[in-house]
Amino acid sequence: MSIELKNITKQFGGVSAVNDVSFTVADGQLVALLGPSGCGKTTVLRMISGLEAPTAGEIFVRGKRVNDVPVQKRNIGFVFQGYALFRSMSVADNIAFGLKIKKWAKPDRNARVAELIELLGLKDLENRLPHQLSGGQRQRVALARALAPKPDVLLLDEPFAAVDAKIRQELREMLVNLHHELNVTTIFVTHDQEEAMEVSNRIVIFDKGRLAQIGTPREVYEEPASEFVARFVGVMNVLDCEVRQGVARYGELEFPAHGVADGQRLRIGFRPYAVQVSNDLTAHRHCAVLRHTYFLGVLLRLELELPSGLIIRARMSKEEYARLHLTEGREVSLQIRQYRVLAREGESLPPEVAVTHSFPPNLGEGI
Amino acid sequence: MAEKRFRVLPGFGLTMGFTLFYLSVLVLVPIGGLFIRVFNLSWADFWKLATTDRALAAYQLTFGASLAAAFVNALFGTLLAWVLVRYDFPGRRFIDALVDFPFALPTAVAGLTLASLFAENGWLGQFLVPMGIKGAFTPLGVVIALTFVGMPFVVRTLQPVLEHLDRDVEEAAATLGAGRLRTFLSVIAPTLLPPVLTGFALAFARAIGEYGSIVFISGNLPMKTEIAPYLIVIRLEEYDYTGAMALAVVLLVISFALLAVINVLEQWANRFSR
Amino acid sequence: MSAVPKRQFSAGQRKSQRGTEESPFVKWLLIVIALLFSLIFLLLPLVNVFAQAFAKGITVYWDALKHPDTLSAMKLTLLVTVICVPLNVLFGLAAAWAITKFEFRGKSLLITLIDLPFSVSPVVAGLMFVVLFGLQGYFGEWLADREIRIIFAVPGIALATLFVTFPFVARELIPIMQAAGSDQEQSALTLGANGWQTFWYVTLPSAKMGLLYGIILCVARCVGEFGAVSVVSGHITGKTDTIPLHVEKLYNEYQGAAAFAVASILALGALLTLGLKTWLEWREAKLEELAQQAEQAITQ
Numbered sequence: 001m002s003i004e005l006k007n008i009t010k011q012f013g014g015v016s017a018v019n020d021v022s023f024t025v026a027d028g029q030l031v032a033l034l035g036p037s038g039c040g041k042t043t044v045l046r047m048i049s050g051l052e053a054p055t056a057g058e059i060f061v062r063g064k065r066v067n068d069v070p071v072q073k074r075n076i077g078f079v080f081q082g083y084a085l086f087r088s089m090s091v092a093d094n095i096a097f098g099l100k101i102k103k104w105a106k107p108d109r110n111a112r113v114a115e116l117i118e119l120l121g122l123k124d125l126e127n128r129l130p131h132q133l134s135g136g137q138r139q140r141v142a143l144a145r146a147l148a149p150k151p152d153v154l155l156l157d158e159p160f161a162a163v164d165a166k167i168r169q170e171l172r173e174m175l176v177n178l179h180h181e182l183n184v185t186t187i188f189v190t191h192d193q194e195e196a197m198e199v200s201n202r203i204v205i206f207d208k209g210r211l212a213q214i215g216t217p218r219e220v221y222e223e224p225a226s227e228f229v230a231r232f233v234g235v236m237n238v239l240d241c242e243v244r245q246g247v248a249r250y251g252e253l254e255f256p257a258h259g260v261a262d263g264q265r266l267r268i269g270f271r272p273y274a275v276q277v278s279n280d281l282t283a284h285r286h287c288a289v290l291r292h293t294y295f296l297g298v299l300l301r302l303e304l305e306l307p308s309g310l311i312i313r314a315r316m317s318k319e320e321y322a323r324l325h326l327t328e329g330r331e332v333s334l335q336i337r338q339y340r341v342l343a344r345e346g347e348s349l350p351p352e353v354a355v356t357h358s359f360p361p362n363l364g365e366g367i
Numbered sequence: 368m369a370e371k372r373f374r375v376l377p378g379f380g381l382t383m384g385f386t387l388f389y390l391s392v393l394v395l396v397p398i399g400g401l402f403i404r405v406f407n408l409s410w411a412d413f414w415k416l417a418t419t420d421r422a423l424a425a426y427q428l429t430f431g432a433s434l435a436a437a438f439v440n441a442l443f444g445t446l447l448a449w450v451l452v453r454y455d456f457p458g459r460r461f462i463d464a465l466v467d468f469p470f471a472l473p474t475a476v477a478g479l480t481l482a483s484l485f486a487e488n489g490w491l492g493q494f495l496v497p498m499g500i501k502g503a504f505t506p507l508g509v510v511i512a513l514t515f516v517g518m519p520f521v522v523r524t525l526q527p528v529l530e531h532l533d534r535d536v537e538e539a540a541a542t543l544g545a546g547r548l549r550t551f552l553s554v555i556a557p558t559l560l561p562p563v564l565t566g567f568a569l570a571f572a573r574a575i576g577e578y579g580s581i582v583f584i585s586g587n588l589p590m591k592t593e594i595a596p597y598l599i600v601i602r603l604e605e606y607d608y609t610g611a612m613a614l615a616v617v618l619l620v621i622s623f624a625l626l627a628v629i630n631v632l633e634q635w636a637n638r639f640s641r
Numbered sequence: 642m643s644a645v646p647k648r649q650f651s652a653g654q655r656k657s658q659r660g661t662e663e664s665p666f667v668k669w670l671l672i673v674i675a676l677l678f679s680l681i682f683l684l685l686p687l688v689n690v691f692a693q694a695f696a697k698g699i700t701v702y703w704d705a706l707k708h709p710d711t712l713s714a715m716k717l718t719l720l721v722t723v724i725c726v727p728l729n730v731l732f733g734l735a736a737a738w739a740i741t742k743f744e745f746r747g748k749s750l751l752i753t754l755i756d757l758p759f760s761v762s763p764v765v766a767g768l769m770f771v772v773l774f775g776l777q778g779y780f781g782e783w784l785a786d787r788e789i790r791i792i793f794a795v796p797g798i799a800l801a802t803l804f805v806t807f808p809f810v811a812r813e814l815i816p817i818m819q820a821a822g823s824d825q826e827q828s829a830l831t832l833g834a835n836g837w838q839t840f841w842y843v844t845l846p847s848a849k850m851g852l853l854y855g856i857i858l859c860v861a862r863c864v865g866e867f868g869a870v871s872v873v874s875g876h877i878t879g880k881t882d883t884i885p886l887h888v889e890k891l892y893n894e895y896q897g898a899a900a901f902a903v904a905s906i907l908a909l910g911a912l913l914t915l916g917l918k919t920w921l922e923w924r925e926a927k928l929e930e931l932a933q934q935a936e937q938a939i940t941q
Contacts, residue, residue: 475885
C-alpha cells in the first residue's frame with residue numbers, strides 16, 4: 001500500500017479540525033478528498049505532505065512511518081490552490097527548482113524540464129515570468145514543477161478552484177491523462193463533488209473532521225452511507241418518513257419498512273434519475289403537476305408537485321421530454337424506481353436496513 | 368471617473384488653484400530664485416565655489432557617511448523588520464512602536480543625546496573609547512547619527528511587504544526539498560530586494576540633507592568632520608551668499624537625481640505584480 | 642518619499658507550520674541581535690535624554706524650564722505651530738481632493754513636487770528664503786523700505802517651517818482618499834448635495850484617521866524643525882529662538898544639564914506623538930475587527 005493514515009487527529013487550539021481519521025490509498029490511485037469548507041480535508045492533505053504535524057496518529061508511506069520526516073525529505077509533489085509560483089523565476093527555472101535542490105546534473109535537468117514542458121503543453125512559455133501567464137498556464141507550471149523531481153505522491157490542494165470554469169474542465173482532463181500516463185499516486189482536495197466524481201477513482205468524504213464515507217464514485221453516489229453524503233454528492237430527494245405498520249409514509253408516498261418499529265422515523269432518499277415520469281396518467285401510481293423545468297444543457301431537471309404539496313425533483317433527457325410532449329403545468333404520473341434508507345447524523349443503521357432498493361424497469365413496479 | 372473636460376465632482380478649480388498657489392509660493396519661487404541667482408555666475412566661478420578643498424572634504428564626508436549609514440540601516444532594518452513581522456516575543460509591540468522614534472524626535476535632541484552617549488564619559492563611550500571607538504566628534508559619530516535618523520525608512524518600507532508575503536511560496540519550496548536558508552535566498556530575498564533598495568535610497572536621501580543631529584555630534588571640524596550643509600551655514604555667516612548658494616545648488620541637484628532614482632526603484636519594485 | 646506609512650496591527654502570525662520555520666536557535670539569535678540593535682539605537686538615546694536632564698538634580702531641571710528664555714522659546718514654537726499646521730491642513734485637503742478625485746495631466750509631477758521637501762536639506766530650504774527675502778535678497782530692498790522683516794523674524798521662521806512640513810498632511814490623506822474612490826461623493830451629488838456638503842459629510846469622515854495622523858506628524862515636525870529655522874532665525878535670544886534653537890544655544894554655552902532639560906520636553910513630545918499614533922492605529926484595527934465580525938454575523 002502506498003499511503004496509510006492511522007487514527008489521525010489534528011487540533012488547533014482546542015478545536016479538532018481532524019478527528020480520528022484512518023484510510024489507505026493504494027499505489028497509483030487517483031483519490032479525491034471531498035467535503036464542504038472547513039471539514040478538515042485540506043488539513044489531512046497537509047499532514048500527508050508534512051506541512052502540518054498530526055496531534056495524534058500515524059502516517060505511513062510505502063510502509064515506512066513518516067511522522068518525523070520533515071517535509072523537505074518526503075519526496076512529495078504539492079500543488080497549491082494559488083499556484084505559489086516563484087515570482088522572480090522564469091517558467092523553466094520554476095520547474096527546475098526541485099531538481100537543483102536534489103543536485104541533478106545540468107544536462108539531466110534540462111532534459112527533464114523539456115520533458116515536462118512538452119507534457120503539460122507549455123511550449124514557447126519557458127522564459128516567461130509567472131505574471132505574464134494566464135491562470136490555467138500558471139497551474140500547469142505548478143503541476144510541472146511538482147512532478148519534475150519524480151515524487152512518490154502528488155498532492156493537490158483545490159488546484160482548480162481559482163481558475164475559470166472552462167479552463168477548469170480542460171485542467172481536469174489533463175490531470176486524468178497525466179495520471180494515466182505517469183501512474184503517480186495522486187490525492188487531491190476539492191469541495192466540488194462533480195469534480196471528485198469526474199476525476200477520481202476513489203472518493204474520501206469528510207464531514208466536520210471525520211470520515212463520512214470512502215468508495216468509488218458509483219458507490220458514493222448510489223449507496224451513500226449517510227444523509228450527509230447523500231445530500232452532498234449530487235441531488236437527492238430526502239423525506240422524513242414515519243413508520244406505521246411496516247410502511248414508511250410521507251404524503252402519498254409509501255415505502256416498505258419491514259421489521260421497523262411503529263412510530264420510528266426513517267430518512268428515505270431517492271435520486272432524481274430514479275423518478276420515472278409518464279404523460280399517461282394511468283401508467284404509474286402517483287399523479288403530479290410539472291411545476292417547473294430547468295434546462296441544464298442535455299438534461300432537464302423537473303420539479304413535480306404531488307397533490308399533498310410535496311415537491312419532487314426528477315431528471316430526464318431533452319429527447320424524452322420532447323417525446324412525452326411535456327410542458328410546465330402539465331399533469332403527469334410518476335413512480336420511484338430506486339430509493340435508500342439514509343442514516344442520520346450520528347446514527348448507524350444495520351446494513352440490512354441501509355440498503356438501496358431497486359425495482360427493475362420491466363417489472364413495472366415502484367413506489 | 369471624470370472624463371475629458373466634464374468633471375462630475377465640483378471644486379477642481381478651487382482646490383487645484385489653491386494647491387498650485389501654495390506650491391508656487393513655497394516651493395517653485397524659492398527654488399527658482401536660488402537657481403536664477405546661481406545661473407548669474409559664470410560656470411568657472413560656480414565651479415570654483417563648489418569645489419574648494421573644504422567643500423570637497425565636506426562632500427566626501429556627507430556622501431560617505433550617508434552611504435555607510437544607509438548600508439547599516441538596510442542590513443539591520445531588514446533584520447528588524449523580519450523579526451518584528453515573523454516572530455512573537457516579549458516587547459515586540461513596544462519595539463515596533465519605538466521604530467518610529469527617530470522620525471518623531473527633533474533632530475537637535477537626537478544629536479545631543481547621541482553625542483552624550485558616545486562621549487568619553489557617556490554610557491556607551493566609557494566602554495567604547497578605551498577600545499578606540501570614538502563616537503563623538505569624529506566621522507564615525509556622523510555615521511551613527513545618520514543611522515539613527517534613517518532607521519525607520521527601511522523597516523517601515525519592508526514591513527508591509529513582509530506582512531503580505533505569500534507563505535504558500537515558502538511551503539512550495541519546502542515540498543521541493545529546499546531547506547530554510549535556501550528558501551530564503553532563492554524565493555524570499557528576490558521579493559524583498561526592491562523594497563529594501565527603496566528604503567535604502569530613502570534613508571540615503573534623508574541622510575544627505577541631515578543637519579540638526581550632526582552639528583551636535585560631529586564637532587564640525589573643517590576638512591575633518593564638517594558636513595556640506597554646515598559649510599553652507601558657515602558661508603552664510605561669513606556673508607558669502609554666492610558661496611553658500613553654489614553649494615546649495617550642488618546639493619539640490621543631487622537630491623533631485625536621487626528622487627528620480629527612487630521613483631524608478633519604486634516602479635521596478637512592482638515589476639512582478641500582475 | 643514616504644512619511645512613516647501606517648501599519649496593520651496584526652502580527653501576521655499563522656498557525657504552526659512545519660518545514661517553513663527557522664530552527665529555534667536561528668530564530669532567537671535573530672531576535673537577540675535585533676533587540677540589541679534597537680536597544681543601542683532606540684532605547685538608550687531616549688533614556689539618556691532624561692538621565693542627563695536630571696543629572697544635576699530636579700531644581701536645576703525646573704530652573705531651566707522656568708527660565709524666561711525657555712518660556713519665550715516655547716511661545717515662539719507654539720506660535721509657529723499654530724500658524725503652520727492649519728495652513729498645511731488646508732493645503733493637504735485641497736491637494737488631496739484635486740489629486741484623488743480628478744484626472745489631469747501632470748498629476749505625477751504634482752505629487753513629486755509635494756514630495757520635494759523630503760529630499761531637500763533643511764539648510765537649503767532656509768537658504769532659499771534668505772535668498773528671496775534677506776537684506777541682499779530679491780525683495781530685500783523692497784521689504785526694508787517698508788520696514789517689514791521676514792528673515793530674522795517670525796514670518797521667516799513660519800515660512801521655513803511651512804516649507805519643511807507641508808507634505809505631511811497631504812501625504813497621509815492622498816492614499817486614503819485614493820482608496821476610497823469617488824463613488825460615495827458621486828452618490829451624494831445624485832442626492833442633491835453641493836460640493837461643500839459632499840466634502841463635509843462624505844469625504845471628511847472617511848478620511849478622519851489619515852487627517853488626524855497627518856496633523857500629528859505635522860505638529861511633531863513643526864516643533865522639532867532645526868536646520869531650516871536655524872538659517873532664517875538669526876538666533877536672537879528671547880525673540881527668534883525656537884525650542885530646538887534654544888537647546889543648541891544652551892549646549893554651546895556649556896549648560897549641558899539645562900540643554901537636556903529643555904530637550905526632554907521635546908523628547909516627551911516625541912513619545913506623545915508615538916503614543917497617539919499607536920493608539921490611533923490600535924483603534925482603527927479594533928474598529929476593522931468589529932466590522933469584520935459584524936459582517937460575519939450577518940452572513941451567517
